[in-house]
Amino acid sequence: MTPTAVALEDAKVAFRLGDGRVYTAVEQAHLTVDQGEFVAIVGPTGCGKSTLLNVAAGLLKPAAGSVRIFDRPLAGLNRDAGYLFQADALFPWKTALDNVAIGLEIKGTPRAEALPRAQKWLTSVGLGAFGGRYPHMLSGGQRKRVALAQVLIRDPKILLMDEPFGPLDAQTRQVMGNLLLDLWNADRKAVLFVTHDLEEAIALADRVVIMSAGPSSRIIGDWRVSLPRPRDIFEVRLDKEFHALHREIWSVLKDEVMKGYAQSTNAAEAV
Amino acid sequence: MSRATLLALQILVAVIGIVLWQVLTTVPLFGKILLPPFFFSNPFDVFSQIVKWFSTGVIWKHLGITLAESILAFVIGSVGGVLVGFWFARQPLVAAVFDPYVKMVNALPRVVLAPIFALWLGLGIWSKVALGVTLVFFIVFFNVYQGVKEVSRTVLDNGRMLGMSERQLMQHVYWPSALSWMFSSLHTSVGFAVVGAVVGEYLGSAAGLGYLIQQAEGIFDVAGVFAGMFVLSAFVILIDFGVTLVERRLLVWRPTAADGRG
Known part of the structure; x- marks a missing residue:
């Protein structure tokens, strides 16, 4: 049997606040991602979805519990993972081509060899003609494509994505979703995809994991999505099974979203 | 229009x-x-004075001296500012210890240092270079310090997740960020290098534009003073134009206010 790509066991994440109190973001989180599996985490705003992702990346250390990557305990940064950030994370002083090539150059690949491979990746995310542009000359969607190529050129075994298409408009999100599925279909990496958009999660993933509203949020549901692959995001939303699943998950998620919303408004009033 | x-x-x-x-x-x-x-004076006299300077070629020596002083002050001040700025930004303890002293020295109007530098370094170019350095250093230092400290958290995390070592983070993230801040203050720091040179010359020297103006003033040659001022402004405008060219070349990756996309 192949080892599990990502396994969080009983993970707890806590932060020390400025006034000395301890804020528990996530508690008792059990989460596994198998090799070749696409798992989406959905939850209300502020539930600690990104926190969990950062634990899997090694950017955050859990206060308790264990993180295992391919059956080995994670120490320091997760070297098997590529991370796609929600905010712009490209190097603004490098052109699109250099931004993609840097992923290889870091590993010691000579520049002469890295550049043509970067060009190939830019072409496969649909930006073959944009290699000479700097990030500020690209649209939000184009920057996400470059970021995707930057991560994928390193061929990570695990892909961690933190609401990567969050800042984009609805149409661009769907286009990017399809692009992601196409690229993923080629070699089926393990994917952990954080989003607040349930439709996006069902359309993309093999499994949808629901988290409760924070603080001390937990994983409260785990659904398998058995829609056939390859999928087209535009088409799959019309599927009967999609609707049934959406209704079922939403009935659970709705309460948490309301709770999260009530908490954030209460907090705002308290201030 | x-x-x-x-x-x-x-x-x-x-x-x-x-x-x-x-x-x-x-x-x-x-x-x-x-x-x-x-x-x-009057425009005609001033103009003929300028023509005389250029036709006899006297002015070139003075321009050359002032230019050399400005360049030296800019280069030495910038290198020092970059090194110390980097050091402070990466070692918060050092920055905290030296903070009051940096503020103290920076609060001092630099002109009062000119006599000290003249005593220490003589009336040649080095006392002027030193004055310029004290002006340029702090501008570059503060900008580089800021640049290193304000590197975007996400960009830094991205570098780490892409597998960069500390040395590679330095080369691909901290360094370009610090340089971009330094270049954005290029006009100011080059301007201050010239100010240091001219003020230094004015207070005591044997050559340079500041010397020329000071000499003219000493013999109540108002036409000479005005002529010196005009040559000096033209000189600074030319240097500033050069800086603009360099800046355009180095900061191509930066969004300008003109293209709205952020």
Whole structure:
């Protein structure tokens, strides 16, 4: 049997606040991602979805519990993972081509060899003609494509994505979703995809994991999505099974979203 | 407004200014010359003084000295500012310890250092370079310090997740960020390098534009003072133009206010 790509066991994440109190973001989180599996985490705003992702990346250390990557305990940064950030994370002083090539150059690949491979990746995310542009000359969607190529050129075994298409408009999100599925279909990496958009999660993933509203949020549901692959995001939303699943998950998620919303408004009033 | 009209209006301002100057210093109005030539000279004398400087070639030596002092002050001040800025930003303890002293030295009007530098380094170019360095250093230092400290958290995390070592983070993230802040203050720091050179010359030297002005002033040669001022402004405008060219080349990756996309 192949080892599990990502396994969080009983993970707890806590932060020390400025006034000395301890804020528990996530508690008792059990989460596994198998090799070749696409798992989406959905939850209300502020539930600690990104926190969990950062634990899997090694950017955050859990206060308790264990993180295992391919059956080995994670120490320091997760070297098997590529991370796609929600905010712009490209190097603004490098052109699109250099931004993609840097992923290889870091590993010691000579520049002469890295550049043509970067060009190939830019072409496969649909930006073959944009290699000479700097990030500020690209649209939000184009920057996400470059970021995707930057991560994928390193061929990570695990892909961690933190609401990567969050800042984009609805149409661009769907286009990017399809692009992601196409690229993923080629070699089926393990994917952990954080989003607040349930439709996006069902359309993309093999499994949808629901988290409760924070603080001390937990994983409260785990659904398998058995829609056939390859999928087209535009088409799959019309599927009967999609609707049934959406209704079922939403009935659970709705309460948490309301709770999260009530908490954030209460907090705002308290201030 | 079209470019041509704008240019015409700009030239008109200069022409009116010069004509007024010439008339008020030579033609008596109500039986009295409003601007006594002894204090205000006149455009013709100033212009002939400039022509004389350039035709005899005297001016080149002075321009050359001032330019050399400015360049040295800029280079030494920048290198020092970059190194110390980096060091402080990466070692918060060092920065905290030295913080009050940095503030103290920076609060000091640098002109008062000129006599000290003249004593220490003599009347040659190095006392002027030193004065310029004290001005340039702090501008570059503060900018580099800020640049290293304000590197975007996400970009830094991205570098780490892409597998960068500390050395590679330095090369691909901290360094370009710090340089971009330094370059954004290039106009100011180059300007201050020139200020240091000229003020230093003015307070005691044997050559340079500041010396030229000071000498003219010493013998009540007002035409010479004005001529020196005009040459000096033209000199600074030329240098500033050069800086703009360099900046355009180095900061291509930066969004300008003109293209709205952030």
